[in-house]
Amino acid sequence: MxxxxxxxxxxxxxxxxxxxxxxxxxxxxVEIVSAGLLILIVGLxxxxxxxxxxxxxxxxxxxxxxxxxxxxxxxxxxxxxxxxNEHLRLTVVLLALPPRARSFVxxxxxxxxxxxxxxxxxxxxxxxxxxxxxxxxxLGISLGYRASALPAGISLMGLTLAVSLWRSxxxxxxxxxxxxxxxxxxxxxxxxxxxxxxxxxxxxxxLVGFVGIFLLLGVPIAFCFGLGTLSxxxxxxxxxxxxxxxxxxxxxxSLILVSVPIFVLLGCVLDATGxxxxxxxxMASFLGHVKAGMSYVLLGSMFLVSxxxxxxxxxxxxxxxxxxxxxxxxxxxxKEMIALLATGAAMADTVPPSIVLIVLGSIAGVSIASLxxxxxxxxxxxxxxxxxxxxxxxRDEDMTGVQRPSLKLILRYSLVAAPVLLLPFLIRGxxxxxxxxxxxxxxxxxxxxxxxxxxxxxxxxxxKIYAMLVETAALSGAILVILGTxxxxxxxxxxxxxxxxxxxxxxxxxxGAFIYLLATILVFMILGCVLEGLPAIVxxxxxMFPIARxxxxxxxxxxxVVVTAMxxxxxxxxxxxGFYIACKIGNVPPDExxxxxxxxxxxxxxxxxxxxxxxxxxxxxx
Numbered sequence: 001m002x003x004x005x006x007x008x009x010x011x012x013x014x015x016x017x018x019x020x021x022x023x024x025x026x027x028x029x030v031e032i033v034s035a036g037l038l039i040l041i042v043g044l045x046x047x048x049x050x051x052x053x054x055x056x057x058x059x060x061x062x063x064x065x066x067x068x069x070x071x072x073x074x075x076x077x078x079x080x081x082x083x084x085n086e087h088l089r090l091t092v093v094l095l096a097l098p099p100r101a102r103s104f105v106x107x108x109x110x111x112x113x114x115x116x117x118x119x120x121x122x123x124x125x126x127x128x129x130x131x132x133x134x135x136x137x138x139l140g141i142s143l144g145y146r147a148s149a150l151p152a153g154i155s156l157m158g159l160t161l162a163v164s165l166w167r168s169x170x171x172x173x174x175x176x177x178x179x180x181x182x183x184x185x186x187x188x189x190x191x192x193x194x195x196x197x198x199x200x201x202x203x204x205x206x207l208v209g210f211v212g213i214f215l216l217l218g219v220p221i222a223f224c225f226g227l228g229t230l231s232x233x234x235x236x237x238x239x240x241x242x243x244x245x246x247x248x249x250x251x252x253x254s255l256i257l258v259s260v261p262i263f264v265l266l267g268c269v270l271d272a273t274g275x276x277x278x279x280x281x282x283m284a285s286f287l288g289h290v291k292a293g294m295s296y297v298l299l300g301s302m303f304l305v306s307x308x309x310x311x312x313x314x315x316x317x318x319x320x321x322x323x324x325x326x327x328x329x330x331x332x333x334x335k336e337m338i339a340l341l342a343t344g345a346a347m348a349d350t351v352p353p354s355i356v357l358i359v360l361g362s363i364a365g366v367s368i369a370s371l372x373x374x375x376x377x378x379x380x381x382x383x384x385x386x387x388x389x390x391x392x393x394x395r396d397e398d399m400t401g402v403q404r405p406s407l408k409l410i411l412r413y414s415l416v417a418a419p420v421l422l423l424p425f426l427i428r429g430x431x432x433x434x435x436x437x438x439x440x441x442x443x444x445x446x447x448x449x450x451x452x453x454x455x456x457x458x459x460x461x462x463x464k465i466y467a468m469l470v471e472t473a474a475l476s477g478a479i480l481v482i483l484g485t486x487x488x489x490x491x492x493x494x495x496x497x498x499x500x501x502x503x504x505x506x507x508x509x510x511x512g513a514f515i516y517l518l519a520t521i522l523v524f525m526i527l528g529c530v531l532e533g534l535p536a537i538v539x540x541x542x543x544m545f546p547i548a549r550x551x552x553x554x555x556x557x558x559x560x561v562v563v564t565a566m567x568x569x570x571x572x573x574x575x576x577x578g579f580y581i582a583c584k585i586g587n588v589p590p591d592e593x594x595x596x597x598x599x600x601x602x603x604x605x606x607x608x609x610x611x612x613x614x615x616x617x618x619x620x621x622x
Contacts, residue, residue: 024083024160024163026163027079027080027083027160030076030079030080030156031080031470031473033076034073034076034077034080034469034470034473034474034477035466035469035470035473037069037072037073037076037473038073038261038265038469038472038473039469040065040069041066041069041070041073041258041261041262042262042265042443042446042447044062044065044066044069045062045066045258045262045439045440045443046443046444046447047059047062048062048063048440049436049440049443049444053436060138061138061139063138063255064136064137064138064139065139066255066258067146067253067255068145068146068149070253070255070257070258071146071147071149071150071249071252071253072146072149072152072153073261073473073476073477074149074153074252074476074477074480074481074484075149075150075152075153075154075156075157075477075481076149076152076153076156076473076477077261077472077473077474077475077476077477077478077480078153078157078222078477078478078480078481079153079156079157079159079160079477080470080473080474080477081474081475081477081478082113082157082160082161082164083160083163083164084474085164086474086475086478087220087221087222087223087478087481088220088221088222088478088479088482089109089215089218089219089220089221090215090216090218090221091218092574092580093216093217093218094106094218103169103170103173104173104176104177105217105218106168106169106218107165107168107169107170107173107174107177108173108177108180108181108217109214109217109218109219109220110161110164110165110169110177111165111174111177111178111181112181112214112217112219112223112227113161113219113220113223114158114161114162114165115181115185115227116223116226116227116230117154117157117158117161118158119230119234119241120154120226120230120241120244120245121151121154121155121158123240123241123242123244123245124150124151124154124245125151126242126245127147127150127242127245127246127249128144128147128148128150128151129144130242131143131144131146131147132144132147147249150245150248150249188231188235189234189235192234192235192236195235195236196236196237198236200496200501202232202235202236202496203232203493203496205236206228206229206231206232206235206236207228207229207232207489207492207493210227210228210231211224211225211227211228211489214227214228220478221482221535222478222481222482222484222485222486223485225482225485225486225488225489225535226485226488228489229244229485229488229489229492230244232492233492239495244488244492247484247487247488247491248484248485248487248488249484250487251483251484251485251486251487251488251538252480252481252483252484252487254362255439256358256361256362256368256437256438256439257358257359257362257480257483258439258442259353259355259358259437259438259439259441259442260355260358260359260476260479260480261472261473261475261476262439262442262443262445262446263353263355263358263442263445264355264472264475264476265446265468265469265472266353266442266445266446266449268468268471268472269446269449269450269453269460269468270305270449272453272460272464272468273449273453273457273458273459273460274457274458275420275449275452275453275457276301276305276319278413278416278417278420278457279301279304279305279417279420279421280297280301280305280319280323281413281416281417282413282414282416282417282421283296283297283300283301283304284297284323284326284413285405285409285410285413285414286410287300289403289404289405291391291394291395292387292390292391292393292394294323294326294327294330294332295327295332295340295387295390295391295393295394296387296390297323298319298323298327298337298340298341298344299340299344299347299383299386299387299390300383301319301323302315302316302319302341302344302345302347302348303344303347303348303351303379303383304421304424305319305348306345306348306349306351306354306379315345315348316341316342316345316581316582316585316586319341319344320337320341320585320586324337324586333596334586334588334592334593335588335592335593335595335596336393336596337586337588338582338583338586338588338593338596338597339593339596339597339599339600340386340390340600341582341585341586342571342578342579342582342593342597342600343386343571343597343600343601343603343604344386345567345571345578345582346382346564346567346568346570346571346578346604347379347382347383347386347567347604348379349379349563349567350374350375350376350378350379350382350560350563350564351375351376351379351424352371352372352375352376352424352427352428352431353372353427353431353438353441353442353445354371354372354375354563355479356537356563356566357371357372357375357559357563358438359483359537359538360537360541360559360562360563361438361559363537363538363541363542364537364541364542364545364555364559365545365555366545366555366556366559367555367556368431368437368438369431370555370556370622371556371559372427372428372431372438373428373621373622374556374557374559374560374618374619374621374622375560375563376428377617377618377621378560378564378611378617378618381607381610381611381617382564382604382607382608384607385603385604385606385607386600386603386604386607388603389599389600389603393599419452419456420452423445423448423449426441426444426445426448427441427442427445430444482535482538483535483538486535486538486539487538489539490538490539490540490542490543493539493543494542494543507547507550507551512551513548513551513552513553514612514613516547516548516551516553517553517558517561517612518612520544520548520558520561520562520565521561521565521608521609521612522565523540523544523565524536524540524562524565524566524569525565525566525568525569525572526569527539527540527566527569528565528566528567528568528569528570528572528576529569529570529572529576536566537562537566541562544558544562545558553615554615554618554619556618556619556622557615557618557619560611560618561608561611561612564604564607564608564611565608567604568601568604568605568608571597571601572597572601573590573594573597574594579593579594579597
């Protein structure tokens with residue numbers, strides 16, 4: 001995969017992409033505008049923080065301008081991601097196909113993406129016309145300027161998709177793909193009257209069956225949700241598709257989500273300046289000389305680095321190259337290192353500033369400050385479980401020639417890492433203490449990281465800064481479009497009454513709250529395998545959280561169970577996407593690493609069951 005994901009995707013996230021490529025020349029103006037929008041957002045937010053906390057004079061119009069710039073950044077960034085082939089998608093099936101079949105399936109996937117874009121363009125224009133009648137509160141300008149980002153972005157994505165098809169697809173594959181899509185679409189149109197009488201069965205056909213097939217074909221996750229929802233609306237309801245655009249707009253527009261691209265940018269700064277390596281060296285100087293020491297260093301580094309970058313992929317890419325050579329020298333098997341890396345990333349995803357926690361707080365209406373406070377403790381529980389297993393596995397580790405570092409060397413590494421180590425505590429303290437919002441803290445963290453990166457860690461070349469801005473725009477666009485289409489799909493599930501039926505079934509489970517928590521673990525582990533974090537949360541949180549509240553389960557406790565279960569699924573082979581990302585970063589074949597990861601996943605599952613059974617682990621510190 002080119003980035004992350006992960007999420008989350010990352011990117012966070014964090015499905016895999018085949019043959020990611022540098023951007024095309026004709027997209028350079030779009031990249032420049034996107035980089036400028038990101039700078040504008042960061043600058044405005046920093047100005048707002050300074051005005052509010054230093055001058056005690058809030059500037060109310062800043063939020064409106066940021067909202068406009070944010071939606072444009074999301075849509076332009078998504079077009080850049082299409083141009084670079086960086087949209088998050090499942091590629092397990094594609095990788096197993098012979099080259100000729102893979103070429104055809106990839107062409108078919110691109111044609112299906114084109115169907116989504118073509119179907120949404122006119123509804124997006126209608127949405128602009130509706131929004132143009134509304135004026136913003138502070139600036140008094142038409143909201144049509146903001147909503148225009150949707151048709152503009154869809155048009156740009158369509159253009160880049162057409163260029164990609166022209167470059168990579170054979171005329172035979174393209175013609176056959178168009179024919180298949182037209183025939184299948186026509187057949188469903190002919191029987192649409194009968195489909196309307198099937199009721200909830202249409203949910204299984206379109207929002208489960210279609211989406212599952214598209215995922216297996218390698219269609220990017222955002223467009224899988226878009227295709228499923230569009231098919232459902234067109235073939236089984238009379239609901240106009242402009243409603244879907246409205247739900248997408250709403251799903252991408254929360255100001256809390258502005259912190260997502262900023263934390264992605266923070267992860268880029270971390271990588272570019274070598275701050276992550278400073279943390280790894282610091283941990284190694286303290287623990288590297290004891291048995292299982294390098295395993296402790298890997299886990300501890302993942303924990304600390306995650307508190308800065310907020311991205312699992314960024315964490316793994318920072319830690320693995322710095323530690324794997326020494327771990328190999330001490331006799332660690334590559335498959336064991338990958339297993340520890342992957343499960344360490346799953347453990348660290350609750351460490352603030354977790355993009356997954358930010359999105360979950362936005363979707364489910366849970367305090368992000370409480371999630372950050374609790375997430376730190378929950379990650380510690382999982383860290384201890386993994387460390388115990390790592391120590392047992394290292395009982396025969398070769399410690400020949402390993403020496404305790406001198407006090408002078410430890411002091412030097414500590415001084416080098418000290419400015420970086422302040423950053424995660426700055427983030428956690430400011431958000432957890434209610435001093436600033438997650439969005440405000442993210443901008444302060446970027447400014448702090450840029451300053452110490454330039455002053456203390458060798459600086460960043462101007463060309464590198466530009467590349468980081470464009471990379472952030474592309475990854476953020478890919479993430480936010482997933483949130484938009486997943487929000488539309490979640491709305492469709494809710495409006496049909498299907499969500500209510502599921503809620504009734506779940507509330508009737510015997511055993512009360514704990515059985516519901518076990519069902520939640522199963523659901524999110526399965527979804528984590530297939531969908532990755534962010535879309536799974538957007539789809540299921542509106543359905544699952546109200547039931548949890550009805551059963552008396554604390555929101556923050558339930559959030560920790562959801563996120564941990566989802567991350568275990570993300571790293572579970574043979575489907576878990578995060579597992580393959582870890583294998584790629586560590587350059588170890590998945591088949592080799594697959595057998596080694598199960599004990600570590602079992603350790604995480606034991607930790608998760610303890611978290612579910614003991615709410616105080618989550619709530620005692622709130």
